[in-house]
Amino acid sequence: MEIDGSSESPEEPRKKKGGGASRAPKNAKESVLKQKSPAEFFAENKNIAGFDNPGKSLYTTVRELVENSLDSAESISNLPAIEMTIEEISKSKFNTMIGLIDRERVDEELYDDFESAKAREKRLAKEARAQEIQAKNASLGKKSKETASVKGVKGRGETSFFRVTCKDNGRGMPYDDIPNMFGRVLSGTKYGLKQTRGKFGLGAKMALIWSKMSTGLPIEITSSMRGQNYVSFCRLDIDIHRNIPHVYLHEKRENKDQWHGAEIQVIIEGNWTTYRSKILHYMRQMAVITPYAQFLFRFISDAVDKNMTIRFARRTDVMPPVPLETKHHPSAVDLLLIKRLIAETSKQTLLQFLQHEFVKIGKSYAERLIEEMGTDFSPKMSVKSLTSQQIVRIHQLFRQAKFDDPSGDCLSPAGEYNLRLGIIKELQPDMVATYAGSPQVFEGHPFIVEAGISLGGKAVKQGLNIFRFANRIPLLFEQGADVVTRTAIKRINWNSYKINHAQDKIGVFVSIVSTKIPFKGTGKEYIGDDITEISSAVKSAIQQCCIQLKSKIVKKLQARERQERKRNLARYIPDAARAVMDTLEAMAQDEGRKRHKYDAEDAELLKKVASEDITELTFRESLTHYVEQVDYEMALEYAAQSGVSEEPRESIYLNALESTENYVDLHSPTFVFRLIL
Numbered sequence: 001m002e003i004d005g006s007s008e009s010p011e012e013p014r015k016k017k018g019g020g021a022s023r024a025p026k027n028a029k030e031s032v033l034k035q036k037s038p039a040e041f042f043a044e045n046k047n048i049a050g051f052d053n054p055g056k057s058l059y060t061t062v063r064e065l066v067e068n069s070l071d072s073a074e075s076i077s078n079l080p081a082i083e084m085t086i087e088e089i090s091k092s093k094f095n096t097m098i099g100l101i102d103r104e105r106v107d108e109e110l111y112d113d114f115e116s117a118k119a120r121e122k123r124l125a126k127e128a129r130a131q132e133i134q135a136k137n138a139s140l141g142k143k144s145k146e147t148a149s150v151k152g153v154k155g156r157g158e159t160s161f162f163r164v165t166c167k168d169n170g171r172g173m174p175y176d177d178i179p180n181m182f183g184r185v186l187s188g189t190k191y192g193l194k195q196t197r198g199k200f201g202l203g204a205k206m207a208l209i210w211s212k213m214s215t216g217l218p219i220e221i222t223s224s225m226r227g228q229n230y231v232s233f234c235r236l237d238i239d240i241h242r243n244i245p246h247v248y249l250h251e252k253r254e255n256k257d258q259w260h261g262a263e264i265q266v267i268i269e270g271n272w273t274t275y276r277s278k279i280l281h282y283m284r285q286m287a288v289i290t291p292y293a294q295f296l297f298r299f300i301s302d303a304v305d306k307n308m309t310i311r312f313a314r315r316t317d318v319m320p321p322v323p324l325e326t327k328h329h330p331s332a333v334d335l336l337l338i339k340r341l342i343a344e345t346s347k348q349t350l351l352q353f354l355q356h357e358f359v360k361i362g363k364s365y366a367e368r369l370i371e372e373m374g375t376d377f378s379p380k381m382s383v384k385s386l387t388s389q390q391i392v393r394i395h396q397l398f399r400q401a402k403f404d405d406p407s408g409d410c411l412s413p414a415g416e417y418n419l420r421l422g423i424i425k426e427l428q429p430d431m432v433a434t435y436a437g438s439p440q441v442f443e444g445h446p447f448i449v450e451a452g453i454s455l456g457g458k459a460v461k462q463g464l465n466i467f468r469f470a471n472r473i474p475l476l477f478e479q480g481a482d483v484v485t486r487t488a489i490k491r492i493n494w495n496s497y498k499i500n501h502a503q504d505k506i507g508v509f510v511s512i513v514s515t516k517i518p519f520k521g522t523g524k525e526y527i528g529d530d531i532t533e534i535s536s537a538v539k540s541a542i543q544q545c546c547i548q549l550k551s552k553i554v555k556k557l558q559a560r561e562r563q564e565r566k567r568n569l570a571r572y573i574p575d576a577a578r579a580v581m582d583t584l585e586a587m588a589q590d591e592g593r594k595r596h597k598y599d600a601e602d603a604e605l606l607k608k609v610a611s612e613d614i615t616e617l618t619f620r621e622s623l624t625h626y627v628e629q630v631d632y633e634m635a636l637e638y639a640a641q642s643g644v645s646e647e648p649r650e651s652i653y654l655n656a657l658e659s660t661e662n663y664v665d666l667h668s669p670t671f672v673f674r675l676i677l
């Protein structure tokens with residue numbers, strides 16, 4: 001079968017999954033070479049890009065749109081303000097939208113969710129049995145698993161249609177480029193060697209392919225760039241076979257509010273019930289790693305109780321710098337890449353090529369390399385005239401020669417401050433420690449690991465709660481084999497830091513940024529544990545946080561012990577006071593009868609006891625005072641040994657920066673500090 005690029009009509013013979021070569025060729029004509037467009041390939045293998053099923057597709061659509069919006073706002077150094085709305089569209093509403101008349105079911109048995117009377121009876125009996133067992137277990141205090149039959153018959157009925165809209169305050173897109181940006185797979189503005197959020201360069205285009213596959217509805221893009229007095233509007237879908245945009249409407253509209261940014265809207269099939277928690281986790285983790293952004297998340301449906309609005313407020317104006325595009329490091333290139341660089345270079349000679357297309361090759365080093373390549377190479381030879389064998393020689397030398405490590409200047413980590421702020425803002429832990437590692441290198445790629453460990457806080461369970469970020473996006477799937485999970489579970493001796501990894505509520509946050517994240521798995525959802533440089537950097541970052549926490553924990557334990565000691569001593573004061581008083585009273589009475597020889601001080605004391613100038617209360621007060629005094633001295637001694645304690649802290653307040661005065665006041669309950677600008 002040959003693919004006719006122009007046709008998408010229903011009459012077109014349908015190809016089978018896996019490329020259409022399902023029938024054995026009967027003659028030579030049938031075995032002609034077939035081609036597949038990139039759009040077609042990804043439509044058939046949509047799981048690669050995270051569109052495995054309707055639920056996951058809804059999740060991936062949300063994250064792709066949010067990440068594009070963040071990229072866009074950051075690219076113009078605008079603090080991101082992003083609104084994500086998911087609107088559930090019931091099947092009948094959807095049918096009305098596309099002009100399809102709802103039909104009542106006539107032949108019930110035809111449907112997948114049909115249940116015969118006998119099957120229903122059987123299921124109800126099974127459910128009743130399961131409920132009985134559950135009730136019995138509950139009465140015995142045992143936990144029991146929810147059985148499949150109790151959960152519901154089939155998951156397929158749960159899917160529904162959703163209008164997903166993402167609005168941002170970013171760069172926007174040039175009017176003419178919009179169709180190609182969204183309607184042509186493997187086209188985009190983010191290719192090149194740099195730290196990027198995207199995994200495949202597919203994002204929004206895959207959402208469009210999924211909408212085409214599941215609802216058949218086009219995507220709508222509204223966008224304006226700074227200073228444009230119009231808003232570009234484009235409704236388009238993608239011609240899957242030809243991998244070109246199919247534009248329904250492309251027009252300029254009035255831009256009354258001088259708005260700039262983009263609003264992307266797509267209608268897809270999805271499953272909110274099964275992926276609700278993943279989507280919310282994603283938004284929350286995004287808020288942790290991006291505290292300088294403001295997110296408004298809305299879910300709207302006809303079932304009002306399902307509706308929700310969550311605002312993740314911006315907590316800082318400190319935004320990490322935009323990652324810079326960099327040149328390739330000679331140790332990180334393969335043959336194909338060298339050939340591509342040769343084809344694309346504007347440099348004439350081999351010397352200029354080596355010097356300008358790679359990092360860490362200076363002029364003299366380039367000359368030494370060329371010398372080493374052999375006699376058929378020379379600095380002035382034309383780089384475009386290199387033969388395939390010569391290119392192999394260059395590649396071999398790149399593999400074996402020594403080069404300085406690439407610098408991490410092109411990277412843009414979240415920053416320790418942002419990570420800490422994000423954790424505190426979203427989790428409100430009892431304690432938190434953060435650490436930012438210095439740039440390191442694997443296979444010619446620079447990377448930076450940052451970590452945060454929190455103890456306690458809301459919405460964290462007992463034990464290890466792992467939060468992973470790669471190039472500042474959360475990774476939510478395939479956690480088990482990830483380098484962070486493995487390191488936290490297997491290589492950190494939590495006890496030695498006074499942390500109980502089974503009982504304490506521990507948050508482990510690790511963010512890795514690099515020009516190349518060595519993802520594993522088809523969905524690129526985890527980072528393998530096999531790159532020694534990365535796993536040891538992760539281990540050391542976590543350990544550094546643990547060391548900080550240990551000293552805080554030890555201080556807290558000592559403070560608690562002191563409190564306990566004080567409480568214990570205080571508890572005995574009444575009994576001790578009474579016992580002393582009883583003895584003294586007995587001695588005072590005895591003194592009246594027999595004359596004992598006491599020294600003057602003791603005699604004075606007994607006199608005061610007899611005259612009730614000294615009572616039990618006097619002893620109580622003196623003992624209380626003494627315990628306080630001892631505790632205070634111990635605290636002073638402790639502070640002298642361990643440095644100034646962090647506590648107690650007091651909040652101070654800043655004036656609004658917009659105020660007309662040329663000073664800023666820092667208010668504290670005990671002082672006001674005036675900063676004159």
Ligand SMILES: Nc1ncnc2c1ncn2[C@@H]1O[C@H](COP(=O)(O)OP(=O)(O)OP(=O)(O)O)[C@@H](O)[C@H]1O
Nearest residue numbers: 068072181188189198199200201202203204205262
């Ligand atoms: N919200 C947006 N604002 C401005 N430009 C956008 C926006 N969304 C997408 N684009 C542009 O459209 C292009 C295609 O987007 P798409 O999500 O399909 O791929 P990508 O963003 O390049 O790749 P990835 O999603 O893997 O990072 C982007 O390269 C970008 O130039």
